[in-house]
Structure formats: C-alpha cells, structure tokens
Amino acid sequence: MPELGVNVDHVATLREARGGKEPDPVRAAVICEQAGCDSIVAHLREDRRHINDVDIRALKKAVRTRFNLEMSINAGIVEIAKRVRPDQATLVPEKRQELTTEGGLSVLKNANRIGRVVEGLRKKSIDVSIFIDPDEREIRAAKDIGAGVIEIHTGRYADAKTKKAMDSEFERIKRSCEFALSLGFIVNAGHGLNYANTKRVARIKDINELNIGHSIISRAAFAGLYRAVRDMKTLCR
Numbered sequence: 001m002p003e004l005g006v007n008v009d010h011v012a013t014l015r016e017a018r019g020g021k022e023p024d025p026v027r028a029a030v031i032c033e034q035a036g037c038d039s040i041v042a043h044l045r046e047d048r049r050h051i052n053d054v055d056i057r058a059l060k061k062a063v064r065t066r067f068n069l070e071m072s073i074n075a076g077i078v079e080i081a082k083r084v085r086p087d088q089a090t091l092v093p094e095k096r097q098e099l100t101t102e103g104g105l106s107v108l109k110n111a112n113r114i115g116r117v118v119e120g121l122r123k124k125s126i127d128v129s130i131f132i133d134p135d136e137r138e139i140r141a142a143k144d145i146g147a148g149v150i151e152i153h154t155g156r157y158a159d160a161k162t163k164k165a166m167d168s169e170f171e172r173i174k175r176s177c178e179f180a181l182s183l184g185f186i187v188n189a190g191h192g193l194n195y196a197n198t199k200r201v202a203r204i205k206d207i208n209e210l211n212i213g214h215s216i217i218s219r220a221a222f223a224g225l226y227r228a229v230r231d232m233k234t235l236c237r
C-alpha cells in the first residue's frame with residue numbers, strides 16, 4: 001500500500017484570496033496527520049502565490065510525520081530550503097504563468113545544475129526527490145546524477161480526454177515505475193490524482209508514496225460545508 005502525502009497549498013490559496021490568516025495551512029496539516037496521512041507537502045513558489053516563507057517555517061515545526069517541501073532549483077529558494085531543512089525536498093520545474101506544475105523537471109537538460117542542488121541539499125541532511133515525466137531517458141539521467149528518489153508525473157494520465165489515451169498514459173507510468181524500481185529508486189507519483197483515477201496508480205507494485213493536493217482540498221470543501229452552515233446557523237439563532 002503506498003503512503004499518502006497531502007499537499008496543503010490550496011488551503012493557502014483560499015487564504016490568499018482574502019489576504020488574511022484563514023484558513024491556515026498549518027492547521028490543515030495537523031488535521032491531515034490526524035486523519036492518517038504519511039507526509040505533508042507544500043510548494044514554496046517563487047511568486048509566493050499560496051504558501052509563503054512563514055508557512056514553511058511553521059510547517060517544519062508542526063509536522064510530525066514528514067515535511068516534503070516542493071521547490072524549484074532557483075538559487076534563492078534552494079538557500080531557503082537549506083535554512084529551513086524540511087525532511088524532504090521535491091525538485092520541480094516552475095514557470096511564472098502556469099496555473100500548476102505542468103510537467104516533470106528535465107534532468108537531461110539540466111543535469112549539472114540539478115546534480116549540484118541535490119548534493120547541496122543532501123549535505124544539509126535533506127532527502128531529495130526529483131519530479132520527472134514517465135520517460136526512461138529522464139529516469140536514467142536522474143540515476144546518473146546520483147538521485148535516489150523520484151516522483152513520476154501523473155498529470156498527463158489524469159488529464160487524458162479519452163479512455164484510450166488514459167490507458168496508454170497509465171502504461172507509460174507503470175513501465176516507468178518498474179524501470180525506476182529496477183534501477184534501485186524509491187518511486188513516488190503524483191499530480192492530478194483524484195477520487196476516480198488514484199486506485200489504478202496505487203495498485204502499481206512497490207510504489208512508495210502518492211502525493212495528492214487539489215482533489216483532497218476540493219473534497220474537503222464539500223465534506224465540511226454542511227457542518228459549516230449548521231454552525232453559522234446556530235450562531236445566528
């Protein structure tokens with residue numbers, strides 16, 4: 001059974017919609033842990049559109065399971081990560097205009113730079129995972145720079161418009177996981193996973209952890225809405 005990492009970015013997205021203090025992603029992390037998740041994920045984006053520097057310091061203190069900081073390889077962000085020292089860092093590509101991470105980090109194109117970042121973070125005792133596309137060449141390149149953990153990008157599988165496309169993306173993911181496992185990697189997966197498409201990925205043999213955010217926070221809004229209205233109604237009365 002894979003472990004579950006819950007990404008709390010979109011609790012902060014809701015907070016930023018008003019620029020205030022609630023909802024608090026740290027409080028969300030505590031509830032996720034009480035509910036049995038195995039790690040907490042947060043992405044400190046260069047534009048700070050949701051999670052900010054104060055959040056990651058507070059998450060580092062509050063998280064009891066494992067704090068996995070998603071981050072780009074931007075030098076300023078790497079320095080912050082080294083100071084905060086999360087349990088794990090997941091390296092992702094980042095573009096200012098994107099709504100969310102659009103694909104894996106290309107190790108093939110940035111091997112030297114990523115290699116230096118991996119080494120620098122490891123020296124601070126931070127485990128490093130690299131988010132990559134389900135592509136054998138990328139997996140091999142990650143091996144060549146000495147990475148030990150990868151997260152396979154499941155976004156194209158999740159976004160596939162037809163069953164045929166979805167099946168073919170799933171096969172790519174499965175083959176890539178098997179290949180990465182054969183090279184000795186710890187293999188995680190994530191992006192776009194929801195209540196309809198996760199089971200199939202969770203069944204891939206020896207997959208270590210699934211990282212899921214948007215669908216869980218979306219479901220939480222509806223799962224909690226009834227109670228929230230009842231509580232306000234009581235207060236009005």
Ligand code: PXP
Nearest residue numbers: 101131190191192211212213214
């Ligand atoms: N894994 C990585 C590397 C990501 O960048 C994201 C999005 O922040 C996720 C997992 C979670 O994706 P989603 O919010 O679509 O579940």
